[in-house]
Amino acid sequence: MRDLARIAVEEALRLGASQADARVERVLVEELLVRNGELAMAQTREEFGLGISARLSGGQGFSAVPLQGRADREAALAAARKAVQAARELAPTCSSPRPFAPEPGHRGEFRTPLVIDPFRVPLAQKVEHLRAAEGSLAGRPEVVNREAALSLRREERWHVSSEGLDVHQDLLRTGAGIAATAVDAGQCERRSYPASFGGDFAGRGYEHVLEMDLAAHGPRVRDEAIALCRAPQCPGGVRDLILMGNQLMLQIHESVGHPTELDRALGAERDLAGGSFATPDQLGRLRYGSELVNLVCDSTAAGGLDTRGWDDEGVASGRWPIVERGLFVGYHTNRALCERIGEARSRGAARAESWYHPAIIRITNLSLMPGDWSLERLIADTEDGVVCDTVKTWSIDQQRVNFQFTTEAGWEIKQGKRTRLLRSPTYQGRTLDFWNSCDAICDASHWRLWGVPNCGKGNPMQVAEMSHGASPARFRRVLFVT
Amino acid sequence: MGLCSRERALELSLALARESTALETEVTFEHGVERFARFAAEGATQSADRERFEIAVRVRLDDVEGLREARATVSGSTLEAGRAALARAMELARYSPPNRALVPLGGPVEVPRTLAEPSTLAHSFADKSRWIARALELCLPHFEPAGLLQSSALAKAIVNSRGRAVYGQTGRFAASLTVSGGGGSGMAQASAARPELVDHERLFESARRTAEQSRDPRPLEPAEYTVVLEPLAVSSILLFAAYQGFGAREVEEQSSFLCGREGRRLWSERFTLTDDPDHPAMPALAFDGEGTPKRRRVLVDRGTPTGPVTDRHFAARRGEESSGHALAQPSSSGPMPLNLVVSPGQGTLAELISGVERGLLVKQFHYTNAIDPKELLLTGMTRNGTFWIEDGRVKFPVRNLRFTQSLVEALANLRAVGAGGEAAGALFDGEIVTPPLVVDRFRFTSSTDF
Numbered sequence: 001m002r003d004l005a006r007i008a009v010e011e012a013l014r015l016g017a018s019q020a021d022a023r024v025e026r027v028l029v030e031e032l033l034v035r036n037g038e039l040a041m042a043q044t045r046e047e048f049g050l051g052i053s054a055r056l057s058g059g060q061g062f063s064a065v066p067l068q069g070r071a072d073r074e075a076a077l078a079a080a081r082k083a084v085q086a087a088r089e090l091a092p093t094c095s096s097p098r099p100f101a102p103e104p105g106h107r108g109e110f111r112t113p114l115v116i117d118p119f120r121v122p123l124a125q126k127v128e129h130l131r132a133a134e135g136s137l138a139g140r141p142e143v144v145n146r147e148a149a150l151s152l153r154r155e156e157r158w159h160v161s162s163e164g165l166d167v168h169q170d171l172l173r174t175g176a177g178i179a180a181t182a183v184d185a186g187q188c189e190r191r192s193y194p195a196s197f198g199g200d201f202a203g204r205g206y207e208h209v210l211e212m213d214l215a216a217h218g219p220r221v222r223d224e225a226i227a228l229c230r231a232p233q234c235p236g237g238v239r240d241l242i243l244m245g246n247q248l249m250l251q252i253h254e255s256v257g258h259p260t261e262l263d264r265a266l267g268a269e270r271d272l273a274g275g276s277f278a279t280p281d282q283l284g285r286l287r288y289g290s291e292l293v294n295l296v297c298d299s300t301a302a303g304g305l306d307t308r309g310w311d312d313e314g315v316a317s318g319r320w321p322i323v324e325r326g327l328f329v330g331y332h333t334n335r336a337l338c339e340r341i342g343e344a345r346s347r348g349a350a351r352a353e354s355w356y357h358p359a360i361i362r363i364t365n366l367s368l369m370p371g372d373w374s375l376e377r378l379i380a381d382t383e384d385g386v387v388c389d390t391v392k393t394w395s396i397d398q399q400r401v402n403f404q405f406t407t408e409a410g411w412e413i414k415q416g417k418r419t420r421l422l423r424s425p426t427y428q429g430r431t432l433d434f435w436n437s438c439d440a441i442c443d444a445s446h447w448r449l450w451g452v453p454n455c456g457k458g459n460p461m462q463v464a465e466m467s468h469g470a471s472p473a474r475f476r477r478v479l480f481v482t
Numbered sequence: 483m484g485l486c487s488r489e490r491a492l493e494l495s496l497a498l499a500r501e502s503t504a505l506e507t508e509v510t511f512e513h514g515v516e517r518f519a520r521f522a523a524e525g526a527t528q529s530a531d532r533e534r535f536e537i538a539v540r541v542r543l544d545d546v547e548g549l550r551e552a553r554a555t556v557s558g559s560t561l562e563a564g565r566a567a568l569a570r571a572m573e574l575a576r577y578s579p580p581n582r583a584l585v586p587l588g589g590p591v592e593v594p595r596t597l598a599e600p601s602t603l604a605h606s607f608a609d610k611s612r613w614i615a616r617a618l619e620l621c622l623p624h625f626e627p628a629g630l631l632q633s634s635a636l637a638k639a640i641v642n643s644r645g646r647a648v649y650g651q652t653g654r655f656a657a658s659l660t661v662s663g664g665g666g667s668g669m670a671q672a673s674a675a676r677p678e679l680v681d682h683e684r685l686f687e688s689a690r691r692t693a694e695q696s697r698d699p700r701p702l703e704p705a706e707y708t709v710v711l712e713p714l715a716v717s718s719i720l721l722f723a724a725y726q727g728f729g730a731r732e733v734e735e736q737s738s739f740l741c742g743r744e745g746r747r748l749w750s751e752r753f754t755l756t757d758d759p760d761h762p763a764m765p766a767l768a769f770d771g772e773g774t775p776k777r778r779r780v781l782v783d784r785g786t787p788t789g790p791v792t793d794r795h796f797a798a799r800r801g802e803e804s805s806g807h808a809l810a811q812p813s814s815s816g817p818m819p820l821n822l823v824v825s826p827g828q829g830t831l832a833e834l835i836s837g838v839e840r841g842l843l844v845k846q847f848h849y850t851n852a853i854d855p856k857e858l859l860l861t862g863m864t865r866n867g868t869f870w871i872e873d874g875r876v877k878f879p880v881r882n883l884r885f886t887q888s889l890v891e892a893l894a895n896l897r898a899v900g901a902g903g904e905a906a907g908a909l910f911d912g913e914i915v916t917p918p919l920v921v922d923r924f925r926f927t928s929s930t931d932f
Contacts, residue, residue, distance in 0.1 A: 031814075033814055038579075038581045038582075038583055039551075039578050039579050039581055040581075040812060040814070041553075041812040041813065041814055042551070042552040042553070042574050042575070042578045042812070043552065043553040043554065043555070043574070043812065044553075044554045044555070044570055044571075044574060045554070045555040045556075046554075046555065046556045046557065046566070046567075046570070047556075047557040048556075048557055048558070049534070049557055051532075058525075059526060060526070060527070060528065060529065061529050061531070061607075062528070062529055062530045062531070062532075063530065063531045063532060064530065064531075064532035064533070064534075065532070065533055066533065066534055066535050066557045066558060066559070068558060068559070068560060068563070082531040083531070085531070085607065086517075086519075086529045086530075086531050086607045087529075089606065089607035089608040089610075089611050090519055090525070090526035090529055090607050090610070090611050090614075091526075092611055092615070093521065093525035093526045093611050093614045093615055093618065094524060094525035094526060095524055095525055095618075096524045096525075097524070098524065098527075122577070123573075123574060123577035123578075124577045127577065127578065127579060131579070144735050144736055145735050149814075181735060181737065183735075183736045183737075187856075188735075188736055188737045188855065188856050267522065267523075267626055267628060267662065268522050268527055268628065269628070270522075270626070270628035270660045270662055270667075271520065271628040271629050271630050271658060271659070271660045272630075272658075274848065274865075275662075356532055356534060357530075358528055358529075358530055360528070392853070393851045393852055393853050393861075394851060395849045395850065395851045395861045395862050395863065395884075396849055396863075397848060397849065397863040397865070397882060397884070397930055398848050398849070398863070398865050399930070399932060401930055401931070401932070402863060402882075402884055402928060402929070402930045404861050404884060404886070404927075404928075406853050424853065424854065426853065428884070428927070428928055430930075459520060459630045459658075460516075460518060460630075460632065461911065481886065481927055481928075
């Protein structure tokens with residue numbers, strides 16, 4: 001496979017490119033969905049294609065073609081020609097070409113560590129597992145929809161460049177979850193486990209599914225969905241907020257991850273996704289959060305959805321801080337933009353959805369480091385608050401300042417005791433005020449990675465996956481709205 | 483760029499369907515081509531010239547307890563690639579438990595022939611380069627541009643073992659420009675079947691003018707205001723009715739706002755909403771994901787919702803004919819309308835504004851999302867130009883605001899529907915054709931400093 005990538009790179013150089021890199025990728029996806037007792041979806045998707053990026057006279061071109069086989073030399077050559085032509089025709093518009101930060105030509109292999117290869121687990125066994133999980137949601141007439149889902153993705157890629165890069169990666173991710181929708185008392189409520197939007201995803205094997213023990217959680221999920229229909233709406237007002245990990249991960253993603261993508265901060269994503277309040281002049285100066293807040297990127301984290309050997313510009317994975325003791329200290333960068341903040345090397349955050357997409361800056365595995373509280377002590381220490389669990393919906397402005405999140409469920413805390421269930425708790429805030437109000441983070445025993453399999457960015461939009469580690473944390477005096 | 487011909491696409495798909503030993507087989511063949519260039523102040527920042535082929539095979543195996551169904555997709559354009567998909571689908575189906583709820587695949591149908599426009603297929607990077615140069619010339623040095631130029635086309639064939647064989651092409655040219663500077667920002671976008679229909683001078687000028695006019699915005703207390711919503715703002719909220727309300731699955735699951743409201747007059751008689759696959763401003767294929775011909779369908783008739791859209795499965799459950807709104811099957815989502823058109827009313831944008839004593843002109847909403855699907859309770863932010871209106875005139879720009887508002891309630895408070903209509907998109911994909919709307923008592927719940 002790497003020969004096809006090499007052929008494309010050599011052709012691009014022959015046609016005048018000053019730099020080129022090509023990825024040959026084979027992608028295999030399997031999706032199963034059991035809904036209301038039936039196998040509602042059983043499908044696989046397999047893609048095999050080549051994407052090449054070429055630079056020439058300040059212009060940049062990318063081309064992607066499907067490959068008809070291992071020997072599809074003509075397609076590789078055609079892709080190279082198209083990428084060079086795009087770069088050449090667009091070059092006249094480029095007044096101040098972006099320098100492409102140098103990177104050693106890495107060579108090597110990376111495979112997602114796994115215990116059980118999910119593609120080797122017999123289909124019947126996977127379907128049976130989902131049917132048992134979905135069946136555990138049955139038994140109450142108020143439940144109008146029961147779902148158990150499994151999603152697998154394997155991405156094998158060969159990546160070479162004109163700078164000597166020659167790497168092979170075999171990346172795998174596994175996701176699963178259950179959800180029940182209940183209708184009662186004029187309300188329609190959904191409850192999910194372990195997370196919403198298809199469940200929880202990780203860069204692991206089938207062991208990730210087995211460890212979820214979906215069927216054991218079904219009755220609770222079902223009963224909570226029904227109880228939510230009859231629960232009071234979470235009242236508005238200012239009170240303390242405790243976010244569980246499966247909600248805090250999205251808070252991290254939206255209000256720390258996206259604002260610290262350097263392309264957004266420099267205005268290059270204003271055409272769709274937006275910009276960022278965290279501009280480069282604030283680096284090392286901005287008080288992003290309280291002293292307790294440490295947010296760290298780690299594209300080597302075990303089980304992360306963005307855990308790999310190298311990014312899609314051939315930069316080796318690593319770990320670096322974004323917020324250190326509350327201070328804004330780092331960005332997600334790529335090779336074209338890192339120089340704009342005075343960094344000679346990219347952090348390795350350039351990724352493409354697949355062979356069909358050019359690489360753009362993406363959030364990697366970004367986590368809030370644990371503190372030293374237990375959840376029990378945290379609740380006992382809270383006079384008037386709400387514990388919020390599982391993403392329901394969210395919205396944030398184009399500069400990533402004003403946000404509003406709603407969770408599936410909330411529990412009121414009064415005088416240190418968790419009391420009644422609350423429907424649709426919705427909290428609003430501003431990013432810096434919010435992170436500066438963080439006064440307690442639970443310890444490592446509560447900490448785990450949560451997967452985000454559906455992050456959209458770019459124009460045209462492409463999807464990326466990453467994980468965020470979090471343990472429950474408390475934020476003081478947050479505004480709840482109805 | 484060129485697209486796979488009708489003859490080749492159907493020949494390949496039929497050959498593959500004939501090789502299947504399944505009780506029922508459906509083959510979907512797609513060939514997509516696209517060229518896009520993104521740009522910012524320093525010129526073109528990203529581009530792609532890309533092509534994809536996809537063959538999807540859906541098979542159904544007979545079983546005493548029902549049908550075993552599965553689908554497999556491969557990237558490729560040859561019979562050999564298709565055979566790999568067929569083999570994988572057969573294997574998957576054998577292990578799938580039988581499903582009694584499946585309805586038979588649809589039989590032969592006639593669909594109108596649609597073709598992608600040659601000028602869209604031919605739009606080169608050199609052409610895009612000239613448009614980019616013009617945008618930079620209009621914006622620099624006082625404003626920062628960020629934009630996209632995109633030409634794309636799709637050929638698609640669906641055949642099945644019950645004799646259905648449809649083919650169509652669609653093409654789209656889209657241009658957008660966001661302009662920022664001095665605390666102001668403006669955005670304009672346009673899409674059409676071919677580039678000649680997009681007036682890029684007018685588009686670029688419009689974005690720049692809004693950026694100029696929205697400089698130095700003043701703070702405004704969040705409250706209920708009358709709003710004049712331009713098409714980009716309307717699309718961002720109305721598309722949620724398509725995603726979460728007008729489909730038969732949501733109705734069956736009782737999560738749709740339509741539940742208990744079908745056939746009841748809910749809104750002003752001024753509001754009529756149609757799903758129209760033939761609308762010239764929104765090029766589309768003439769058939770849905772099951773190969774059923776798409777038909778123009780009125781979803782809201784002068785304020786009264788008429789009922790949900792269906793695919794074959796949900797149509798059978800409702801005792802109706804499919805309305806032609808299936809996604810590719812099987813799907814985790816139900817049927818949905820993808821070609822929404824708001825019927826025009828009367829009055830230009832200026833005339834609509836002149837009828838507002840105190841209120842807001844909203845150019846665009848950003849990151850809208852649904853809190854409660856049953857009432858279509860939505861939240862989102864204003865973006866790229868929000869202006870205070872007083873005594874029928876735009877007075878000054880205001881800082882961005884967050885709204886939290888039920889769409890069901892907003893349409894009940896609809897005061898006016900403007901004339902004309904233009905295609906407008908939203909952050910999470912999708913497009914509608916709409917004129918501007920005037921809505922009373924639109925609820926804003928918080929603000930920002932910009």
